């Protein structure tokens with residue numbers, strides 16, 4: 609059984625003192641939710657001071673990005689090796705990096721493989737620009753449309769070369785681009801259906817046993833009011849939360865609902 613994972617993506621927000629306050633409140637509260645795993649992804653310079661703050665807490669840390677090379681002349685970049693012992697997760701291929709920094713599937717794939725090589729856990733972010741129109745299609749039609757979508761392409765190319773047991777360290781975050789930061793979250797049923805299609809694709813690539821170990825998160829305008837829609841979808845194993853992760857009460861409200869509905 610997959611343990612639900614809630615990840616807060618702080619993006620380029622919060623001063624160091626605000627980051628400390630938020631991390632502390634989240635840390636002190638998530639001990640009430642042992643059924644779920646919770647991670648926060650602060651900006652790079654806040655990772656080390658927040659790591660010190662967390663010491664023995666179950667709250668995990670994630671980085672928002674890495675460079676695929678281990679070291680070298682890449683001014684301004686951070687390697688996976690440098691994050692060892694600090695972060696456990698790394699967001700890879702977030703749509704904001706794909707659009708603002710022109711990261712393509714090949715580059716994203718190199719990052720995934722570098723994370724795995726250094727035993728960090730990549731969270732591969734994928735999502736379509738425009739909602740897929742699945743209305744009126746047969747099951748076969750739905751599968752076909754999905755198979756030729758940007759979502760499937762980003763998964764197939766992003767996870768190319770992932771082998772054997774390392775599949776267990778993969779998480780896929782399904783984040784429709786049109787839902788990120790817009791307040792226009794995907795309906796639970798639609799996100800659940802896409803998660804189901806992603807699961808079938810992962811099983812197709814990795815085989816039944818390993819394909820079932822990958823956690824599939826939903827992300828895009830999640831808040832404590834709409835979180836219930838995702839909590840009820842069996843193929844959604846957690847959430848990637850942006851804006852709402854910057855407010856302790858929102859983020860903890862989301863964690864509470866997921867923990868309550870978790871069968872883990």
Ligand code: PGA
Pocket residue numbers: 617783787788789790827828829830848849850851852
């Ligand atoms: P949002 O961001 O929750 O603010 O829509 C999600 C994300 O970008 O990961």
